[in-house]
Amino acid sequence: MGFERDRRTFLTRALGATTGLVAVTAATTVTGPAEAHAADTGVKGARGAKGAVGQRNWRFCPKCFVMFYYGYPDNGHCTAGDAHGMAGYDFDIPHDVLENSNAQANWRFCTRCYSMFFFGYPSGGWCPVGGSHSAAGYNFVLPHDIVETPNAQAYWRFCSNCFALFFWGYQEKGRCPAGGGHNAAGFNFVIPHY
Template structure:
């Protein structure tokens, strides 16, 4: 059968001795074969379902609307009606790429987990120490939501941007690609330490 046209183009029988008729299988053989086919079908359905579930999980494992703030140089979530609290005063001002950040996936040698959303300033900060750094809304950051997993120390591509760094003073993530280092809630400019994070964007 041709699966594109639906035509049956099988070759015509060639001259020669006719094959002997097959013997009809017994009832046990028929049942055994039917059960085998059902098991194969069930296995294929389970595999297909697992593949679909994995694909759906992969599609859900990123969150967009993370933006660069032109005032503090930090990364903040712009998915609410307001834009959080900026250490340079008032709310954050967004510009540039719409970052699409991976979350709730396994950490690897080139991807670090424990990055969280702060409910007070809307910034992204590292949640891997006993304290939670310094928040521009006062006191420490407050973690909520996803466990973000940030790629680091990999080549930049057309769909990603490097030079995002951890600030050891406020624990926030900020862009380290300018002559100055923005504004830190702990005072003055951000400090720089650790990995060179490479963030995917839309």
């Protein structure tokens, strides 16, 4: 229970000044899906009733350094070849909540490579499969420029070349489908995780 409370505190902080309103709205509107999710996975039954707004199973790929969705039997397409690898935290990424000065919307799942990419520009970036990323599913809202905690990792960045979310915390910058390493721009995202 302590963990859940900490997490809510974190999300509340992430959501910023209009928190009261946002938190209430989120708790109300996502009750159905959140309960279904808890039932599906058989874990943390209390979570759905307490404003859970995230999707789990987002992971770091140690081959290309992007954030990708690990919830399907195959693991998409990696710029380094074959499917993405998986390492590190089980990220739990907020979606379909209001954007604010510390949380950016329009981050989406790519149905072709399974990465998280920014869909807020006319172009869909550069997908390792070829062409642009293809958006589907939730509208993710990524917390940024807030304090890192034991349950939220900083140094996730937007790549201005391929539009994917990648981990910038290593000296190496992974593998970008546009060539070379990813190129960080914009916010310093701080992503909640288990």
